[in-house]
Amino acid sequence: MTSPAAVLFDMDGTLVDTEPLWMAAEARLAEQHGIAWTRGDAEALVGSDLWAGAQYFIDRGVPMTPDAIVDRLVGEVLDGLGDTLPTRPGALELLAALREQGVPVALVTMSTRLLVDRVEAAFAVALGTAPFDATVAGDECTQGKPHPEPYLRGLELLGADAAGSVAIEDSRTGAASALAAGLVTIGVPHAVDVSHVPGIIHWPTLAGRTPAHLAAAIREARA
Incomplete structure (x- = not known):
């Protein structure tokens, strides 16, 4: 893989x-x-x-x-x-690589549809293509993170199985949601420290990371 x-x-x-x-x-x-x-x-x-x-x-x-x-x-x-898109280090590059390889991608957030649409449109301009195959907004979920519903919904929309898929999160609450949905979960800290959250893989940054790195993380977690 x-x-x-x-x-x-x-x-x-x-x-x-x-x-x-x-x-x-x-x-x-x-x-x-x-x-x-x-x-x-x-x-x-x-x-x-x-x-x-x-x-x-x-x-x-x-x-x-x-x-x-x-x-x-x-x-x-x-x-x-405003009109800006302050992306996190490595995020745009990783998303572009996933799009180039045809890997299904979902956005799973507790932000509302208004914010999702703003961010999705900005990423589409930056990438020159649709950034996501599916999006899940917080105001469209019955139960939000840390409940697994948001990520289970994302998998359903993609038609993907959790076993070969991966979630990328920056919060303890979000990581709990992804883990509960059965996903290999990578935690990349930002506003809070997620380096010691049980069950996740810790990456200090997305900078320099590729789809191959994601695939390797899944293999290692499922071994």
């Missing part, structure tokens, strides 16, 4: 450098309502279902509905992105 059967990417913090935008939006919301907000609070929400994150704010005393909180945070991240 020189290429994986399929690759399922997380989005925020894995393909695009949006975690600082999320953290800043969350900090502004907390500050507006007089809530002390720590780095631990910010890290607790990385990779989580957005409505679970909204409930976290409500439990801390924010007098807003979950939908209103999600809409506000998503809107601020979209505004922060």
Whole structure:
């Protein structure tokens, strides 16, 4: 096997450098309502279902509905992105190589469809081709990460089997979702340290990584 059967990417913090935008939006919301907000609070929400994150704010005393909180945070991240696509190191190159080899690729994220469409369109321009064969957005899942539903849905849309496929994640929550779906999971740290998460393969970066490296990771994990 020189290429994986399929690759399922997380989005925020894995393909695009949006975690600082999320953290800043969350900090502004907390500050507006007089809530002390720590780095631990910010890290607790990385990779989580957005409505679970909204409930976290409500439990801390924010007098807003979950939908209103999600809409506000998503809107601020979209505004922060503007027309830019701040990709993570090696992400665009790996995605281009997978596209060139015809490997099925899915995007599996807890961000909403609005953000998915923005990122997908920007990647299409950068690559000159459709970046993904399937996309799973957080507002289209009944149960978000760490539940396996998002990744199981991604596999279903690709028509792929978990055994020969791999997920790439930057959060503990996302890694738990991918592992629960039966996927070999590679953790690439960004806003949080995932180097010691049990059951995953740790890569410091995607820079220099190829489809062959992904295939080798699957072989080693399944051996």
